[in-house]
Amino acid sequence: MSDKRSAGAGAVLARECLRVRADFWDLGMLSWIPLALYLLIWLIFSAGMARDVPVALVDEDHSAASRQLGRWLDASPGVAVVAQAADGAEAMALLRERRAYGFVLIPRGFEGQLLGGRAASVQWFYNGQFSSHAGGLTRDVRTVASTLSAGVELGARAKRGAGPVQAAQQFEPIRSRMVSLFNENTSYESFLVLALIPSMLQIFVVVAVVTSVGRELRDASVPQWLATAGGSWPRAVLGKLALPLLAFALQALLFLLFFAVLRGWAVAGSVAALVAGLLLLVLAYLGVGLLLIGVTLSLRNALSAAAFITAPAFAYAGQGFPLLAMPPLARAWAQALPLTHYLQLQSRHWLGGAPWRYGVVDMLTLAGFALGCGGLGLLLLSRRGNSAAAWGKT
Structure with a gap:
């Protein structure tokens, strides 16, 4: 009986391999198309950090201090001062044209206030529609302004007779030391790519299952499929799912090896848990795809349901927006998606x-x-x- 089951599933697998090999696009959906998309996602974020994001400068003071602030801003790695605007209206036009994502306004009397020992303000305007741009730019602008401010204050205290160490202690009696954990360089490669590729993987897994089983129903070839499996539905399904299981499990392991070994994002926690999680993710979405085609018995309807479930899954996974901050209904939907649980596991074990x-x-x-x-x-x-x-049925 065991040999008969194995032969039935093996015969279905052989039949499936012949079908896939004869269809260029079906073969591509299991091989080069997902790999090309994973590579494209990685290339987009491979720089890790956003550098030289364009900003404008409005210098109303035209002093040595304001020019120094402008040079320091341009030298900051995340900022590129691409335009010197005459006033705020011109700078706003640059923002609306997407030629800049923010502008720094240095008011008149800036240097005079600094030299007179009075507080001087610098205004930073940014486009809040682009939160990733705004976050990095705001951090760099604050760093430059704080560095210039600290230099001016320490210089003033030194002129009043305080030594360098004493001046620093007087200026900042309480220091905060910020330490970034698990993603020290705030790299988008580790933040987004490590989450986006499994998110794409689950789409391909479900589509592959729905397509392979749905075509048997659409083409009325179920009798031949079952006959190949010796009339057994479990053997028929096992043989049908074996090829996508092998293809996508291999892709999952390649994903792990590429980033953990070649890109240097070494697994800080349990490698075994991460490997098991990846394989279980593939198995979970094989099950989801089988359920969708079993419920609908229609290739078109099952593909529509697959798109509805898998395409927006990343948005609910707690990577871009905290899971605990979601409304109860959205949080319940997130918990009903396998991707959410895998990404929680990955974030704990890979870098955590x-x-x-x-x-x-x-x-x-x-x-x-x-x-x-x-x-x-x-x-x-x-x-x-x-x-x-x-x-x-179609």
């Missing part, structure tokens, strides 16, 4: 350095998705897929 036991709940949840969705999908197909009424 958590031991394997911190991912047990997430791994069990992913296993539950795989078994629950896959088992229900198989049950629905075995009960409804034998009927000729289910065949021939």
